[in-house]
Amino acid sequence: MATKAMLREQILAQLNKMDKATYEQRSQAIAEQLFQEAIWQNATTIGITIARFPEIATQAIIKRAWQDGKIVSIPETHNKTKTMQFRVYEDGDELCKKALGLYEPLESAPVLPKTKIDLLIVPGVLFRTDGYRIGFGGGFYDRYLEDYQGGTLSLCYPEQITTAFKPEPHDLPVQKLVIENNLK
Template identity: 50%
Template sequence: MNKKEIRQQILKTLSEMPKETHLERSKELAEMLFQTNEWNRAQIIGVTLSRFPEVETSFIIKEADRTGKKIAIPKTYGKEHTMDFHLYEVNDKLMKTKLGLKEPLDDAPFIAKERISLLIVPGVAYQKAGYRIGFGGGFYDRYLANFVGDTVSLLFQEQQNEEFTAQMHDQPVQKLLIY
């Protein structure tokens, strides 16, 4: 199977998961994250505002807010397939992109890449070595190319897949938390 077929198959499997199960498992993954050294030493955490069937990230955002950590969310630039991160607070107004993603407004404070100490990297399929199949835009691989902070991905066991070959431009994630 190629990456596109693997992506479609796994997204189909995840979308069939009952919502209650999805939320329970997402919460367990967040609890696993909160026990890591990466989380404990992080001051600014880069994370997406997830959409079903992705692992739910609202638990992470709430805990960061509760414990005084700062959250940065991505803003994408479609033509260039690039992104950067902007400060996010729980009640901030957001804009919806053409792809239906929620992103910060243009005036949200920019966060320089080197200030992000922990980046929660989303994806669809993952190899044990940390290579991943994302959603197809290459945004994270470009961003990770010279990222120096910690990288962690949270995934359901159904997202583990060794059937794809990592390509030259693919950037591995340092730590996988699997539930």
Template identity: 40%
Template sequence: MSKIFLRNQVLDTLNNMSRTEHIKKSLEITDRVLASNEFRSADTIGITISRYPEVDTRPLIEAAWVAGKQIAVPKCIHATRKMDFRLITSYDSLETVYMGLFEPILNETITIEKEGIDLQIVPGIVFSDEGYRIGFGGGYYDRYMSDYNGDTLSLAFASQTSKSVPIEGHDIPVSKIFTEEKLILCQKRETTK
């Protein structure tokens, strides 16, 4: 199956999830991440501000702030198709941009280098058990992760996972995928309940 077909199929499934189910499952995923060694040991976390029907990242961001962690949100640079991550301390430092994404306001935030981000939470639409993902098609995260050395994980509803997805040479897998049902350990190709 093509990436476009898989992306559209999973988006249709997600869009048919009730708001109540979406909230419940998002919180279950958040609880799993909060209990993880990656989250507990990270001082600075790179993460996007999710948009429905993605797993809601706001509870995780707010828990990180309460725990005294720094949150870095990507700012897309369309001319180069790259991203800078910028530190935010509240949602007031965000603006709505291209495709309804929430990004940091430049004059209210500061850039943080890759080396300063301990944990990168990577978004996507479809995820394979090997940690490969299908995003929205821009390739921003694959370029970013090509030389990122910190921990990587993704948040996904179980309905977003697949045994495999089409991959290309530039695709970079994540190490773990947290769903409401299980933790997928991608590098070891095994799962735990």
């Protein structure tokens, strides 16, 4: 069985071949599917990342959350401790570019406690249909999810679904996958 690092590298190489127009179209289709989900509709506060290519784009999702009156929070990571916390992100807020090219909130943005986040949209590279995922390798989300009680889901392309890995004891699954064109 291939290692997580090998699997991660293979799927990212495949996704990186996508052209910009296709990427935007596919991201929008997945966002539209998300908006139909009860877990999205019922959430008043969401946690979400500012995605980078080839991750499914999140800017349209964030804008829709604001339009729907939801509170949006984005993660601030702490590389030394491999931990993160979510800070409120409002329209027009400035972001700073951090390690690995991630855009994160400024330290002046209010921290949102885990107990106040209804829905966490968890990024990933590969997914099993039971919700287990291979992330980007830092373990930030597995640590954060340990005592998180709200709803969790991940957005993914069909080619990100695999059976090629077994979860490790520290891995925590998301409750739902929103898979492109997998309308239920």
